[in-house]
Amino acid sequence: MGTPRPALHAVILAGGAGERFWPASRRHHPKPLLRVVGNKTLLEATLARARRVASRDRIWIVCGAEHASAIRRASGLPAGRVLVEPERRNTAMAVAWAAVRIAAEDPRAVMAVLSADHHIPDSRAFAASIRAAARAADSAEVLVTLGVKPTCPDTGYGYIQLGRPAGAAFAGLHEVRRFVEKPDASRARRYLARGDHLWNAGVFVWSVGVLLSEIECCAPELHRALAPLRRQPRGRNRSAVLACYRRAPSLPVDVAVMEVSRRVWTLPVDFAWSDVGTWSSLAEQLGVGKPDESVRVGRSGGTASKKRGAKQTVAGDAAGNRVLAGDVLLEEASANLVWGGKRLIALLGVEDLAVIDTEDVILITKLDRSSDVRRLVAALNAEKREDLT
Numbered sequence: 001m002g003t004p005r006p007a008l009h010a011v012i013l014a015g016g017a018g019e020r021f022w023p024a025s026r027r028h029h030p031k032p033l034l035r036v037v038g039n040k041t042l043l044e045a046t047l048a049r050a051r052r053v054a055s056r057d058r059i060w061i062v063c064g065a066e067h068a069s070a071i072r073r074a075s076g077l078p079a080g081r082v083l084v085e086p087e088r089r090n091t092a093m094a095v096a097w098a099a100v101r102i103a104a105e106d107p108r109a110v111m112a113v114l115s116a117d118h119h120i121p122d123s124r125a126f127a128a129s130i131r132a133a134a135r136a137a138d139s140a141e142v143l144v145t146l147g148v149k150p151t152c153p154d155t156g157y158g159y160i161q162l163g164r165p166a167g168a169a170f171a172g173l174h175e176v177r178r179f180v181e182k183p184d185a186s187r188a189r190r191y192l193a194r195g196d197h198l199w200n201a202g203v204f205v206w207s208v209g210v211l212l213s214e215i216e217c218c219a220p221e222l223h224r225a226l227a228p229l230r231r232q233p234r235g236r237n238r239s240a241v242l243a244c245y246r247r248a249p250s251l252p253v254d255v256a257v258m259e260v261s262r263r264v265w266t267l268p269v270d271f272a273w274s275d276v277g278t279w280s281s282l283a284e285q286l287g288v289g290k291p292d293e294s295v296r297v298g299r300s301g302g303t304a305s306k307k308r309g310a311k312q313t314v315a316g317d318a319a320g321n322r323v324l325a326g327d328v329l330l331e332e333a334s335a336n337l338v339w340g341g342k343r344l345i346a347l348l349g350v351e352d353l354a355v356i357d358t359e360d361v362i363l364i365t366k367l368d369r370s371s372d373v374r375r376l377v378a379a380l381n382a383e384k385r386e387d388l389t
């Protein structure tokens with residue numbers, strides 16, 4: 001009788017600030033708790049995907065202290081399954097803490113790292129990919145990242161260059177030749193034409209033991225910072241957790257480990273995926289700029305509600321506008337994304353805008369500049385206007 005396969009744990013990262021999605025995403029109500037695509041919050045949709053690959057007692061969330069209470073309420077997970085970071089240290093420290101914590105219960109466990117703010121409509125295809133990656137991660141003792149086949153030369157994503165096929169025993173998987181961080185438009189077009197580059201989805205699968213071994217090898221500063229947690233791996237002593245975070249480098253796991261390790265494979269996937277990172281990426285998901293003659297956006301075209309628990313609907317028109325919510329009047333306006341509030345929003349003779357109205361802020365930006373919204377957040381923080389961020 002063979003050795004049973006190790007248990008698969010799902011770790012959801014929900015610690016980001018979501019600053020590029022401001023002003024809807026705030027310090028105390030972050031992007032994962034928003035309904036931006038479909039009827040579920042992004043976190044609810046991520047939890048549903050996690051439950052397809054892991055049992056409830058093997059699902060974890062890593063989040064920041066400022067929204068820990070809201071995340072706990074929204075997830076319904078036991079308190080011990082929500083790891084609350086005392087400080088922001090990017091994803092390398094977050095996944096390392098989760099790995100140490102899981103290894104304390106099950107040293108052979110395989111861990112799938114998911115982001116709380118991704119939009120992946122085909123949850124079945126996603127689950128099948130995670131299981132295939134988990135088998136490879138366990139059998140070959142490698143770090144696996146999902147690579148999404150690109151549909152356009154997007155410059156907002158990192159890219160993965162495919163290396164050699166992993167072999168007949170691991171059909172479809174490839175070694176990773178290199179990672180490329182957000183190329184310019186010319187290089188992105190070249191990657192798309194060559195067909196040997198994938199978008200880096202930021203979805204990882206590995207055994208906890210292999211990850212911790214690679215951290216020791218590839219990220220010695222992070223390994224040293226983890227010493228207090230290795231002595232108290234269940235992390236019940238908050239002072240030990242705080243000591244780790246104060247010593248840990250602030251690095252994404254891609255930079256700290258994946259770009260350095262020689263044990264990295266990728267699994268190409270072709271299901272629809274978006275990190276919904278900016279208003280522009282949301283506009284693309286909703287088909288902004290594409291005619292939708294089934295619904296006419298007029299004086300009251302945006303019938304969706306932004307209230308928590310409300311069903312999210314989207315109104316569109318033949319000019320390619322999309323309205324998520326609010327009272328909206330459009331005249332000679334095209335390819336705009338509008339998220340309205342209680343007051344009328346009227347657009348005349350404009351195109352390619354995101355107009356986001358919350359109770360205390362109105363954001364108006366060209367869609368192709370929406371990735372720079374974080375500069376506004378930085379300016380507000382510099383002015384100590386944290387009530388708006």
